[in-house]
Amino acid sequence: MGTVTIGIVDDHPLLAEGIAAVLSRSPHLRVVSSGNTAADIVEIANRHQPDIVLADLNMPGDAFEAIETVKMQAPATRVIVFTASTSSDHAVRALAAGASGFVLKGSQVGELIEAIEAVRRGEVFITPYFAAKVINALQAKEAEKQAAQQLKLSIREEQIVRLLLCGKPNREIAAALALSEKTVKSYMSNLMAKLHARNRLEVVIAAQKLMPQPPAVRQDR
Structure with a gap:
């Protein structure tokens, strides 16, 4: 050398x-x-x-x-x-x-x-x-990264969650997104499994932590 x-x-x-x-x-x-x-x-x-x-x-x-x-x-x-x-x-x-x-x-x-x-x-x-x-710390960090990636919501899942936030039932969500109710129910089942949620409310609470939040609107006086 x-x-x-x-x-x-x-x-x-x-x-x-x-x-x-x-x-x-x-x-x-x-x-x-x-x-x-x-x-x-x-x-x-x-x-x-x-x-x-x-x-x-x-x-x-x-x-x-x-x-x-x-x-x-x-x-x-x-x-x-x-x-x-x-x-x-x-x-x-x-x-x-x-x-x-x-x-x-x-x-x-x-x-x-x-x-x-x-x-x-x-x-x-x-x-x-x-x-x-x-090495253990690196492996733990990589596991956290993979878990976060697995929990990332798709654009369609975010659309459904935002409509859930407005209190929309499956029928109205289906109409708003031009989907069948069966498809919306399938998305709901996937969301519950992905977010380890037992009902619609828990889906919304868990999803809000993953979804990007809109910027605050400044109120000029």
């Missing part, structure tokens, strides 16, 4: 200097810049175009937004989050934003170098003893 250029962003100068000193002992690693705010993550990526940016999360600015910006503006630069945070939510957010690694500050130097090498190869690296927690 050739020389890997690295940027370090951490709001603790002594820690950043220490990391730079340790990494510089490896002949194939070269620190090219450092910073101490989330904005510096983007600045370093755009100006110096390092292979890797090591970035903390707990510093001035929005680190997650900065990671996402680097992903869009400087895709050749990979971000490894190097943090003391053991929050799986933080890890999931960072990875979703575009980070290629999540390494805890309690890790050994060898693990940090291993992370740099893995990410340079195009892999994703997570501190091993923390990985299972992050």
